[in-house]
Structure formats: structure tokens, C-alpha cells
Amino acid sequence: MTHVARPVHTPPPVVLALDLGSSGVKGAAFDTQGRILAGLEAQENVSLVYAPGGVAEMPLTAYLAAAETVLDRLHARLGSRPVFAVAMTSIGSSLVVLDSRSEPVPPVLSYADTRAAPEVAAVAALGATDATGAPPFSAYWPAQVRWWRGAHPHLDLARVCSLPDFLLMRWTGELLTSYSLASWTGMLDRRTLDWHGPSMNAAGLTARQMPTLTDHDSSMTLRAMWADRWPKLAGVPFHPGVADGATANVGSGAIGPARAAVTIGSTSAVRLALDGPPPPIPPGLWSYRIDRNTHLLGGALTEGGNLYAWLQNTFRLTRSLDDDLLDMAPDAHGLTFLPGLGGTRSPDYDPHARGTVHGLGYASTPAHIVRAAMEGVACRLADVAWRLPVTDDVTFVASGRALLASRAWPQILADALGRPLLMEDIRAGASARGAALLALRAGGVDVSLEPVAQRLVEPVSAHHDAYRAACARMARLTRLLREEREAVW
Incomplete structure (x- = not known):
């Protein structure tokens, strides 16, 4: 046989x-x-x-x-x-x-x-x-x-x-x-x-x-x-x-002038990937590299999910506040929360800055402070985004564990930007996926860099107007605190 x-x-x-x-x-x-x-x-x-x-x-x-x-x-x-x-x-x-x-x-x-x-x-x-x-x-x-x-x-x-x-x-x-x-x-x-x-x-x-x-x-x-x-x-x-900022753009498909990446992981950033000669750097932003051919133009904050985690630990929150946060109207808590617990990066680059909550009253609750902090991060990211050389039809591709873990933050961010957010649910994270895609391309594998879309979050125009005012108020308070600190020094 x-x-x-x-x-x-x-x-x-x-x-x-x-x-x-x-x-x-x-x-x-x-x-x-x-x-x-x-x-x-x-x-x-x-x-x-x-x-x-x-x-x-x-x-x-x-x-x-x-x-x-x-x-x-x-x-x-x-x-x-x-x-x-x-x-x-x-x-x-x-x-x-x-x-x-x-x-x-x-x-x-x-x-x-x-x-x-x-x-x-x-x-x-x-x-x-x-x-x-x-x-x-x-x-x-x-x-x-x-x-x-x-x-x-x-x-x-x-x-x-x-x-x-x-x-x-x-x-x-x-x-x-x-x-x-x-x-x-x-x-x-x-x-x-x-x-x-x-x-x-x-x-x-x-x-x-x-x-x-x-x-x-x-x-x-x-x-x-x-x-x-x-x-x-x-x-x-x-x-x-x-x-990880470079690989996040690659992993989320935010390559070229038509797509910008917005990431809220432990920290947060807005980035635009551009080929060609080194681009001019708008005030308050930076320009890094993805590789020998591709520049990354944008700005980053020291805060993101780390700030939310700090608030949870500080206030000993034992349950999710998402429902409470979703029920709040934009910027309706009477608070101005300036992120910067470890100094500020874009656009101020002030290592001496520290976080500030202004407007506290007896009616203020932990949920109000958390919502104000999330709005503060969103407004700072919007400030960065508005400085980028993007057209009105640019797509903001959003990723990051902290952003995806919240139902409230994506809407707050879309409202602050005044642009739709294309949310991506990449389980391992856009950065890890981007690193894998770069390695595949280095080995000669032709892989797609299209976004892995999950859902679209549309901004509410009235909410955007509220956040425009909040961003201006944050800028004034930031300037006043810096002037006061420098006068003391």
C-alpha cells in the first residue's frame, strides 16, 4: 500500500x-x-x-x-x-x-x-x-x-x-x-x-x-x-x-493633506502628514518626520487620558460618569479648566504652567469638573487644528484608547473642532497598527493606508459657537496667569 x-x-x-x-x-x-x-x-x-x-x-x-x-x-x-x-x-x-x-x-x-x-x-x-x-x-x-x-x-x-x-x-x-x-x-x-x-x-x-x-x-x-x-x-x-505620533497617522490612514489625525490616548495631539519639502511651521506648532519622505505637522498636549485617570483617582470615582457628562450642555457648568498639570506643550510651550480650575462654587460637582477638563483638552486640540493649513473639507480621523472609551468625549471634540470626526475602533491602537504597516511596506508588501472607519460624529453648530467662546476665555485666562507669574518672578 x-x-x-x-x-x-x-x-x-x-x-x-x-x-x-x-x-x-x-x-x-x-x-x-x-x-x-x-x-x-x-x-x-x-x-x-x-x-x-x-x-x-x-x-x-x-x-x-x-x-x-x-x-x-x-x-x-x-x-x-x-x-x-x-x-x-x-x-x-x-x-x-x-x-x-x-x-x-x-x-x-x-x-x-x-x-x-x-x-x-x-x-x-x-x-x-x-x-x-x-x-x-x-x-x-x-x-x-x-x-x-x-x-x-x-x-x-x-x-x-x-x-x-x-x-x-x-x-x-x-x-x-x-x-x-x-x-x-x-x-x-x-x-x-x-x-x-x-x-x-x-x-x-x-x-x-x-x-x-x-x-x-x-x-x-x-x-x-x-x-x-x-x-x-x-x-x-x-x-x-x-x-507613536507618526505611527498613529499611518495606522489611522491620516496620510496626505485631505486627512488630519486627532488622537487622545494618554496624551493627545493633532497631526497632518505631508510629502515634499519641509513645510512652513505655523506659530505654536512643530514639524517632525515620519520617514525620509514624509513630514508631520501639528501640535501635542501633555494631557489626554492621563488627565481623566488623574481626575478619577483624585475624586475616587467608582462609576462611569458618561451619562452625567452626556446630559450636560456645552460649557454650561460655569468652570474654566486649563490643562497643564505638567506644563503645557502646543501652542504655549510653557513648562512652568500648571493646571487651573476657575469658577468653582458650592454647586460644582466632580462631574462638572471632569466635563470642564475634557472640554479644556478639546479646546486646546481645536486651537492646534485651527492653526494647520487645512481646507474646509479635510477629514479629521480620530483614534486613541481614551477617546474610544468615552461616549461624551468624541462629541465634545467634534463640537470644539466644528468638523466631523471619523472614529476608528482599532483594538490594538492606531500606533501599533501603523508600526506594523510600516514594517510590511519595508518588506515590500503593498498594504492599504485607508482609514478603518467605525462611525462619524457630526458637530452641532450651536455647540461649536459655545466652544469658540470657551476657547477665547481659556486663552485670556492663560495669558493673565502667565503675566502674573512672570511679574512675581
């Missing part, structure tokens, strides 16, 4: 995407069409370490453990699926100092750390915003490295890198950074795609102390010890990390 061997079925390949955020590390697997695969997800929570005086540090050991645990879990759940590539996305700005042995020297600074504020004036004297796309601010390396050196004069600063750069160096032995992450440091010349000399000089750095610049389509492979730990990833291309 003759036996006929059955062909062995090989499952289609997947892309693993790691997302390093301010609240932890998430990982997911995507198929070659950019669709998330159920059951192939993992998450480890890690929090920034906040302390008085502007401290917002990244606990490096905890992030390393989280990232490697997430990869352990994904590796175990892969089964026989081959891995096409491993992609990584991360919060845009982080500063890891390495000593002469390439070992990290704490503290690791996040974008939210404002201790470098006294160094901003010296950086501002460079007048480098048009060259780097980044305004002088405490979140960027020129100011942060100056502060780090002054605060730790006896520690060894041999090289600097971002968190995902360090992770990949640990796993592969190569210290590379993408144009995307480099642009978020405030030290990349957006025209030449080289490190910006005057910014390096201001930070006291040389090109030899910087990571090697490359694009996201470069690849590395695991060193032997890590290939032994993750044998299914041995020889698989690991791509340089890309900033």
Missing part, C-alpha cells in the same frame, strides 16, 4: 508590533493586510515616575522587563506562525544616557519632565526651530542634556539615545535611531536629515555621541543570547522604533 504524504500547511506570516507608551508596553500581531490577530496580544503596565519639581522619569528597568515579558508572551502564543518582522513604536521623546561601557545611567527623562526649563532660554537663543522643526522647550534633548549634565556633573555621559534605541541595542548590539525618533529629540536637521550641529553644540554633544541615523526600513537581527530566548525571532528583521 502506497502512502501519499500530505503537504504541510504553513500559516501565513505575521508582524509583531511593540508599543512603548507612558502607561506601559503593549504588543500585538498583525497579518499581512494590517489586521490584528485575536489571541496574539499582550500588555504590561508601567507608569512614569512623577515627583514635585517637574520630575517625570521613565523607570528603565521596569520598561525593559515589560518589553521582554510582552515578547515572551507573544513568542509563546505564535505557535507555528512565521514572523515577517518586528516593529516598534514609542512615545516620541525620551533621553537615555549611556556610559563608556554602553550601560544606562539614570535618570531616564520623559517628554513630561520639566526640570530642564531653566535651560530653555539658552536653547531659544539658537533660533533653530525652522531648522529642526522643534520649538525651544524642556521636552527636547538640547535643554534636557544641558540639565542632565548640570545635575549630574560627576556621572559618565558617553552617548545618548531614546528608549527604543536602547532596547534594540540591548537585543541586537546596534545603536541606531530612525529619522522619526530623531526628529522628536529636537536635534535633527529636517532638511539634511543629519544631526543639527548648533543644537549638538548647545547640548555639549558630538556626532560620535549620537545614535547612527537611519530610516524605519533598516533592519537588525537578534544577538545569539536573545535568539536563544526567542528562537522564532532568530534572523527576523527588527526595525528601528518610530514615534
Whole structure:
């Protein structure tokens, strides 16, 4: 009797995407069409370490453990699926100092750390915003490295890198950074795609102390010890990390002048992706990079879901307030909530600012304060959006876990913008999906960058008028508080 061997079925390949955020590390697997695969997800929570005086540090050991645990879990759940590539996305700005042995020297600074504020004036004297796309601010390396050196004069600063750069160096032995992450440091010349000399000089750095610049389509492979730990990833291309703002635009399909991305995750932002020469930067905004060909024009806030979580913890809210929030008329609580608990980014770039609630009375309730805070974030995002060079028919594509988790916030945001919001329900998050799509394209796979639409949220014109007035009131209060603080100083 003759036996006929059955062909062995090989499952289609997947892309693993790691997302390093301010609240932890998430990982997911995507198929070659950019669709998330159920059951192939993992998450480890890690929090920034906040302390008085502007401290917002990244606990490096905890992030390393989280990232490697997430990869352990994904590796175990892969089964026989081959891995096409491993992609990584991360919060845009982080500063890891390495000593002469390439070992990290704490503290690791996040974008939210404002201790470098006294160094901003010296950086501002460079007048480098048009060259780097980044305004002088405490979140960027020129100011942060100056502060780090002054605060730790006896520690060894041999090289600097971002968190995902360090992770990949640990796993592969190569210290590379993408144009995307480099642009978020405030030290990349957006025209030449080289490190910006005057910014390096201001930070006291040389090109030899910087990571090697490359694009996201470069690849590395695991060193032997890590290939032994993750044998299914041995020889698989690991791509340089890309900033989560860039991957959010890609993942939500907000590419080109017809679509702008609005994201409310832990923090929040409005971004427009444009090809061609470096675009002019409107007042109060920045210009980063997605890759060698694509610019990202927009603005970001330090607040988003982190503010909502802080309010929940502070007021010890044990139930959802969505029903209460939905029942409120726009800006009808008598409160003006200025976000900025950790300083402000766009459009003010004021690391000394702090959050303010004006108009409290005995009738004020926690729900009123939460609604006012959500409106404050929406108005700030609207202020950014109105500065972008967009036409009246631009589509705002909205994503982010905090936004999708709320029924009230999408309507508040649409009303504040005065534009429809195309909501996207991307379970793993637009940033993780965007990282996977970039890795697929780097490997020659033609994937669609069309939005994954869920529903359209239409603005109410009368509500938009109310928020226009609220935005103007917020601007006046912001200006008055800043003038008062500067007069005291």
C-alpha cells in the first residue's frame, strides 16, 4: 500500500508590533493586510515616575522587563506562525544616557519632565526651530542634556539615545535611531536629515555621541543570547522604533493633506502628514518626520487620558460618569479648566504652567469638573487644528484608547473642532497598527493606508459657537496667569 504524504500547511506570516507608551508596553500581531490577530496580544503596565519639581522619569528597568515579558508572551502564543518582522513604536521623546561601557545611567527623562526649563532660554537663543522643526522647550534633548549634565556633573555621559534605541541595542548590539525618533529629540536637521550641529553644540554633544541615523526600513537581527530566548525571532528583521505620533497617522490612514489625525490616548495631539519639502511651521506648532519622505505637522498636549485617570483617582470615582457628562450642555457648568498639570506643550510651550480650575462654587460637582477638563483638552486640540493649513473639507480621523472609551468625549471634540470626526475602533491602537504597516511596506508588501472607519460624529453648530467662546476665555485666562507669574518672578 502506497502512502501519499500530505503537504504541510504553513500559516501565513505575521508582524509583531511593540508599543512603548507612558502607561506601559503593549504588543500585538498583525497579518499581512494590517489586521490584528485575536489571541496574539499582550500588555504590561508601567507608569512614569512623577515627583514635585517637574520630575517625570521613565523607570528603565521596569520598561525593559515589560518589553521582554510582552515578547515572551507573544513568542509563546505564535505557535507555528512565521514572523515577517518586528516593529516598534514609542512615545516620541525620551533621553537615555549611556556610559563608556554602553550601560544606562539614570535618570531616564520623559517628554513630561520639566526640570530642564531653566535651560530653555539658552536653547531659544539658537533660533533653530525652522531648522529642526522643534520649538525651544524642556521636552527636547538640547535643554534636557544641558540639565542632565548640570545635575549630574560627576556621572559618565558617553552617548545618548531614546528608549527604543536602547532596547534594540540591548537585543541586537546596534545603536541606531530612525529619522522619526530623531526628529522628536529636537536635534535633527529636517532638511539634511543629519544631526543639527548648533543644537549638538548647545547640548555639549558630538556626532560620535549620537545614535547612527537611519530610516524605519533598516533592519537588525537578534544577538545569539536573545535568539536563544526567542528562537522564532532568530534572523527576523527588527526595525528601528518610530514615534507613536507618526505611527498613529499611518495606522489611522491620516496620510496626505485631505486627512488630519486627532488622537487622545494618554496624551493627545493633532497631526497632518505631508510629502515634499519641509513645510512652513505655523506659530505654536512643530514639524517632525515620519520617514525620509514624509513630514508631520501639528501640535501635542501633555494631557489626554492621563488627565481623566488623574481626575478619577483624585475624586475616587467608582462609576462611569458618561451619562452625567452626556446630559450636560456645552460649557454650561460655569468652570474654566486649563490643562497643564505638567506644563503645557502646543501652542504655549510653557513648562512652568500648571493646571487651573476657575469658577468653582458650592454647586460644582466632580462631574462638572471632569466635563470642564475634557472640554479644556478639546479646546486646546481645536486651537492646534485651527492653526494647520487645512481646507474646509479635510477629514479629521480620530483614534486613541481614551477617546474610544468615552461616549461624551468624541462629541465634545467634534463640537470644539466644528468638523466631523471619523472614529476608528482599532483594538490594538492606531500606533501599533501603523508600526506594523510600516514594517510590511519595508518588506515590500503593498498594504492599504485607508482609514478603518467605525462611525462619524457630526458637530452641532450651536455647540461649536459655545466652544469658540470657551476657547477665547481659556486663552485670556492663560495669558493673565502667565503675566502674573512672570511679574512675581
